[in-house]
Amino acid sequence: MAYLPSNILLTPEEMARADRMSAESGIPSFGLMRRAGYAVAATALSHFPAAVRFAVLCGPGNNGGDGYVAARQLADGGAEISVHALGDPDDLKGDAALAFQLWGGSVAPLREFQPQPGDVVIDALFGAGLSRKVSDEIAGVISSVERAGVPVLAVDLPSGVDGRSGKPLGAAFKAHCTITFMTRKPGHLLLPGKSLCGDIEVADIGIPRRIIEAAGGSISENGPPIWSAHLPFVGADSHKYRRGHLAVFSGETSKTGAARLSAIAGLKTGAGLVTLASPEDAMAANAAQLTAVMLKKVDTNAELSDWLENAKLSAFVLGPGFGVGSRARDFVLALKDSPLVLDADGITSFRDDPAILFDAFEDGETHLVLTPHDGEFGRLFPDIAADETLSKPDKALKAARRAHAAIVYKGADTVIASPDGRVAINTNGPPWLATAGSGDVLAGMIGAFLAQGLPAFEAAAAGVYLHGEAAGLAGPYMTAEDLAGQAGHAMADLVARF
């Protein structure tokens, strides 16, 4: 059984489409279920060789079918098995009915299941077909398993987790590990689903890759396949390792640190030049702490216009420590034709009338990157943020289309979306990234990729990925300075991979 590494993610609907396409191309659907069940049994044995009993909980659809196949396979191998079913197994249809026949052993009602010490629960209640909140009866079984502290192997998804959004519907198992088929689903990577899956294994059950690719939409795991072709150093001479001129706007005297973090991160991410644009009153504070980053006094709109006319600037970062208000709005509108990362105070400055921002960046190729965390997202897109029916990728995509911007919707499961429909879920950020100044560093990294000529979505996704890599190098006790400091090493590692 092959286990597939891939950055393609299929929603449950897309996976169902892949199933249909493979059936239409002549691949017997029961063969898929059989291989799925075998993979479950193999994973159960490899993860839990000392299990006293495998307690297989089977639902009323094909997820349950996988469970029956696994039960047969494990029983044939000599394992102790119990099978409990939701609903009457005689009502099963299609492949699930065939799988039940293949099992051929006894089945007790789910409500009679009582976990025992030494049990390993194989959770085959619901997978891709979960369509509504789980009942109190099922929630009761889930909590009895949790109370007993016995491990859970989830088939496809921990039952109760919505594969599209990662949200639990009513209640959900917390699995030790989850075995899914062909590709992971967004719900495996989005919170809280991610924290309920445990280790995730992906088994090849024989759907051809061309079908997976054709059935897939536009959601993928963030990683080099999305943006590496745009990196300037790929296949290039070393003189191209640094390029572009990034400008970062500093806040007033008492708030200059955030912009300096962005600027230093930008330099280490490969921008050829980085200039900090500083108000006069902050010049001394900035000058005292900068060496490789250049400094330019920019106080007024007129000074900004003059600078934009006379300097060759490739991209901008505005927001970290900048201050909320009309000066931020005026500067952003002056930058409307340039690649821009708008972060923090820059975002909040448009909370009263976000349409001014969205309209300003409407023309041409997408060249604005917005990097909101939850609070900032709610300020710019209050209706989208409040819509409980939307997943985080849905929200990011809707926001991207409205704002004509690449959106980096930050969090422990950062999502990057493009107005053209592409969405990436980031997975390499360690928990210690949630530290003061981390967002400032990210803005500088994205700004540097914009300055190096990456399109907005690719720059955003590459920046988020590099941020995660740098945090991994900096380790759990890092500060934002350490994080910015590791950007160069993380870039060197990336360069070495291409």
Ligand SMILES: NC(=O)C1=CN([C@@H]2O[C@H](COP(=O)(O)OP(=O)(O)OC[C@H]3O[C@@H](n4cnc5c(N)ncnc54)[C@H](OP(=O)(O)O)[C@@H]3O)[C@@H](O)[C@H]2O)[C@H](O)CC1
């Ligand atoms: N290519 C593959 O990946 C393959 C995957 N397989 C497995 O099949 C499931 C998906 O099977 P499906 O039958 O579509 O869906 P489920 O088994 O997950 O669930 C559907 C049944 O569950 C009922 N349901 C849904 N939500 C609830 C709820 N909250 N409470 C009670 N019952 C619920 C639903 O009832 P409806 O009334 O909504 O119709 C269905 O009866 C996938 O996850 C894999 O494990 C194949 O084995 C091989 C190919």
Ligand SMILES: [K+]
């Ligand atoms: K399941």
